[in-house]
Amino acid sequence: MTNTHTPPAPPAPATVFVVDDDEAVRDSIRLLLRSVDHQVEIFESPLEFLERAPAIQSGCLVLDVRMPVMSGLDLQQRLKQLGVPIPIIFITGHGDVPMAVQAMQAGAFDFLQKPFRDQDLLDRIGEALTADRNRCAGSVRQDNIRERLKLLSPREREVLDKVVQGHANKVIAADLNLSQRTVEIHRARVMEKMEAHSLAELVRMMLVIDTDATHS
Amino acid sequence: MDALVNGLCPAGYPPIDVLLADRDVAVCDSMRALFESMGYTVHTVQDAAALETELRQAPPRCLVLAAELGGVELLAQLRAQGLSVPAIITSAQGGIPLAVAAMRAGALNFLEKPLLDARLLQTVRTALRR
Numbered sequence: 517m518t519n520t521h522t523p524p525a526p527p528a529p530a531t532v533f534v535v536d537d538d539e540a541v542r543d544s545i546r547l548l549l550r551s552v553d554h555q556v557e558i559f560e561s562p563l564e565f566l567e568r569a570p571a572i573q574s575g576c577l578v579l580d581v582r583m584p585v586m587s588g589l590d591l592q593q594r595l596k597q598l599g600v601p602i603p604i605i606f607i608t609g610h611g612d613v614p615m616a617v618q619a620m621q622a623g624a625f626d627f628l629q630k631p632f633r634d635q636d637l638l639d640r641i642g643e644a645l646t647a648d649r650n651r652c653a654g655s656v657r658q659d660n661i662r663e664r665l666k667l668l669s670p671r672e673r674e675v676l677d678k679v680v681q682g683h684a685n686k687v688i689a690a691d692l693n694l695s696q697r698t699v700e701i702h703r704a705r706v707m708e709k710m711e712a713h714s715l716a717e718l719v720r721m722m723l724v725i726d727t728d729a730t731h732s
Numbered sequence: 733m734d735a736l737v738n739g740l741c742p743a744g745y746p747p748i749d750v751l752l753a754d755r756d757v758a759v760c761d762s763m764r765a766l767f768e769s770m771g772y773t774v775h776t777v778q779d780a781a782a783l784e785t786e787l788r789q790a791p792p793r794c795l796v797l798a799a800e801l802g803g804v805e806l807l808a809q810l811r812a813q814g815l816s817v818p819a820i821i822t823s824a825q826g827g828i829p830l831a832v833a834a835m836r837a838g839a840l841n842f843l844e845k846p847l848l849d850a851r852l853l854q855t856v857r858t859a860l861r862r
Contacts, residue, residue, distance in 0.1 A: 617842050620835035626803045627832045 530645050531555045531580045533602070535565045535591065537583040541607075541630075545578065548634050556642070562591035569600045574652050576625065576644035578637070581608035581615065588613070594624055601651065603644040607632070621666040654724075661721045675702040679715065680722045748773040750856060753783045754822070760843075763796065766813055766849055767856070780806055787804035793816055794859040798854075799823035799830060808837040818859035822847060 532554045536542050542558050549556045555575075557563040563586060565577075577595075581588040592604055603625035608615070616627040625644045628637065668676060671692075678688045685703065689696040712718040749772040754760050760776040763769045775792065777783045778801050787810070795817055797803035803821050809857075810819075821834035826844040834842045840862075841855050 554828055605848070611833045613828060613842065613844055617829045620832060626836075627828060629828050629858060708761055 530648065531557055531566065531572075532578060532641055532645075533557050533559065533568075533572070533575055534578045535559045535562055535583075535588070536580040536607070537561060537577075538580070541580070545637075548637070552638060562586040562588070562594075565591065566594060569595060569602075572600060572602060574602075574648050576603045576605060576641060576648055578605050578607060578641070581606055581619075589622070592619065592624065596623070603645055603648050605637075605640050607637075610681075631730060645684075647696060658673060658724055661710075661725055664710050665725075671704050672706050672709070675699060676706045676710070676718070676722075678708070679703060680719050719728055735823065741849055746789075748775050748791060748792045749860060750774045750794050750796060751783070751786060752782075752796045753778075753781070754766040754796075756798075758850075759847075763847070763852070766853065770853060772856075772860075778820045787815070788823055791815070793817070795819040796856065797805075797821050799834065800824065804830070804834050804837050807834070808838060811838040818862050820855055820859060 532549050534542060534545050534549075535554065535714045536545070536557075537560060539560075542560070546556055546558055548694070551580060557567070562583060579588040579591060586594075588606055588608075595602065595604075603622075604619075605625055605628055606619050606627040607615075608627070609626065609630040611629055619627050621705065625647065665673070674692060675688060678691065683691070685696050685699045689699045690693075692699070694702075707718065709714075710721060712720060734851050737844060740860070745838065748753075750767050752760055752763050752767075752774060754763070755778055757778065758777065764774045764776055775786060777786055783797075783801070783806065795807075797807060797819055800823065801822050803823075807819050807821065810817075816838045820843060821828055821837075821839045822842045822845055823834075824845040831842040840859050843852060
């Protein structure tokens, strides 16, 4: 089986990012996360974190709500605009219900009130990292499928689209003005290049790409 | 329209606008009056079983669910079953953990009681625009 596309890079280790303007909070979270062997990066302000954000591959963000200059909720909006899809766990000592709802509506992963139990924070971080890993795995799969699609000739791509729409070889042959035998050959090559082992798998691959297109 | 308001929804009628689920009859009545004054069609139910029956028979365009009726758990179940109707959770207990749980269960919004008419209307209007 030919496989000329480059294999995906190994996943970067997941990092827990923390943004809080309170030094005592930063220190205690740092200690807590290191004690369970999380890789940690700590920032004093949203602006400092924004410089780092575009290069982030995977992880989660523990974010204070109330900070001078730029609030945690503002940072959440900026990250959205920048297309950084990192799951955010808000922490706050002065939160209220409307604020929590607003953060969640904007896509926050969770919203914790200080003081919280260490274990609660660790649990949420674990869940957020799992969610982020799943998201990354999904986008790697989509990248792979897209790479394979690039290997198809224009004719093979036409055949693929018609196969996925559920047309029989005979119908495809008539539509594209080809012999049925030629369609069969194209079809076999499509299966090989796409590394699909069945028609159902091929359809699933195209659905994955489709879903992604509507999301972005 | 009377048939709808009284809780009967013959097949073929358009879906009702708002389904209210709250144990408190007074709350149901006042919310119903509020929504009807704005021209919305409304059903009310007082327990989870009636709610589930109603949802099976006539899915509404928007749900307003009291947390005290098990609204958060119910919503999570409905979402797991693939029901996408926009839902607003209300609660007299309030509190950030409950609000967050409601949002994670798939609520569009979470409102603390006592409910303010303007806020409730605005939230439902947003839900109906979906």
